[in-house]
Amino acid sequence: MSPFENAIQQLENAAKILNLDANKFEIIKKPDRVIQVKVPVKMDDGSFKVFDGYRVQFNNLRGPYKGGLRFYPSVDLDEVKALAFWMAIKCAVVNIPMGGGKGGITIDPKLLSKAELEKLTRSFTRAIAPVIGSQVDVPAPDIYTTPEIMSWIVDEYTRVTGKEDLAVVTGKPLDKGGSKGRDRATAMGGFYVLEQVIQKTLNKSKSEIKIAIQGFGNAGSVMADLLVAGGYKVVAVSDSQGGILNMDGLDIEQVKLTKQAKGSVIEYVSGQKITNEQLLEVEVDILIPAALENQITEKNAHNIKAKVLLELANGPTNPAADKLLFEAGKVVVPDVLANAGGVTVSYFEWQQNLDDKYWEEADVFAKLEQIMTSSLDAVWSKAQEHNIDLRTAAFVLAVSRIADKLDLH
Ligand code: GLU
Numbered sequence: 198m199s200p201f202e203n204a205i206q207q208l209e210n211a212a213k214i215l216n217l218d219a220n221k222f223e224i225i226k227k228p229d230r231v232i233q234v235k236v237p238v239k240m241d242d243g244s245f246k247v248f249d250g251y252r253v254q255f256n257n258l259r260g261p262y263k264g265g266l267r268f269y270p271s272v273d274l275d276e277v278k279a280l281a282f283w284m285a286i287k288c289a290v291v292n293i294p295m296g297g298g299k300g301g302i303t304i305d306p307k308l309l310s311k312a313e314l315e316k317l318t319r320s321f322t323r324a325i326a327p328v329i330g331s332q333v334d335v336p337a338p339d340i341y342t343t344p345e346i347m348s349w350i351v352d353e354y355t356r357v358t359g360k361e362d363l364a365v366v367t368g369k370p371l372d373k374g375g376s377k378g379r380d381r382a383t384a385m386g387g388f389y390v391l392e393q394v395i396q397k398t399l400n401k402s403k404s405e406i407k408i409a410i411q412g413f414g415n416a417g418s419v420m421a422d423l424l425v426a427g428g429y430k431v432v433a434v435s436d437s438q439g440g441i442l443n444m445d446g447l448d449i450e451q452v453k454l455t456k457q458a459k460g461s462v463i464e465y466v467s468g469q470k471i472t473n474e475q476l477l478e479v480e481v482d483i484l485i486p487a488a489l490e491n492q493i494t495e496k497n498a499h500n501i502k503a504k505v506l507l508e509l510a511n512g513p514t515n516p517a518a519d520k521l522l523f524e525a526g527k528v529v530v531p532d533v534l535a536n537a538g539g540v541t542v543s544y545f546e547w548q549q550n551l552d553d554k555y556w557e558e559a560d561v562f563a564k565l566e567q568i569m570t571s572s573l574d575a576v577w578s579k580a581q582e583h584n585i586d587l588r589t590a591a592f593v594l595a596v597s598r599i600a601d602k603l604d605l606h
Pocket of ligand 1 (some may be wrong): 263264265335336337338339340367368511536537539540541543597
């Protein structure tokens, strides 16, 4: 099933538990607006290439559309729709006043020069400028997009609209209106949630707890750091080229240096090489998918050894796998809760820009911790109340909050 089909299945599961009004269901399951744009770029060799760009505004019932931009070869409309829908759910799970949106360009930015990347970003910004804005739709980073890319968006948006609107995107560099802590927020939020879940589910000391992480981007690599600093054992990590495994624990500092110097974690010498698929099935206590969608399906769910799965990626587990994992007694902490730290600190950044008052990092993380742990408590009790998995529980909470804002008159 495609990511959007998965997303709608998840919505249906929650709608059943909620006894959601059929009219509300029909309205909630479709995006408000789907925008497809062409993104022409003059390449360094003088030729023009025209890329496909998207922005999906799923719903703004709870606040401005909010969600990242992904520059990735497999981006397509179905994926962006799913990601936009998950943003609406995510913001409602952590109860921040934002709706759901997402965007992207079908491209491999690794093949572009820096000048081409900047031109691509500016061209895309011109195309979506009429439909974004701090009170309308607020993009942010996602896979392969960075704070610097966000600063180009602000600059180009200001240039074409003539409006100074710093809060038009979040995830900006610190000296360009960014928030302290935004760069580590996704992993940090996941870490706060994970520590609570560990207390509820695993009867082991920290140093005995083995963890595997699929993906070594902003979310996965920062998570690896936090876990090692917290006294846990990270035994496997991977990136797009493959993974490495050492059951005695990886030296994450060395892994990071290796990736910086040689382009991939697989060049790290004190570990055994494994594939991304093998990583999911390693004998660990906790598995953290932090890469792409549809990694855990009915094909491999029964091979997963971990008791706890924490989804830092969006959409890594499909509904068929969810069912198998729940029946096997596994605890899947869903993306819409586990990785919501990123958008939560984006919301803090947006507030800081609008108030023109900037917070200390300690305040950002204290507020983030409070939101993440109270959201986990709410989702956990919902799951117990109905004897359902945590994803369905998170959707039940979120969909009821969104549906409450729908006026059918
Ligand atoms: N791309 C991130 C996500 O999937 C962050 C979105 C944001 O900060 O708006 O949640």
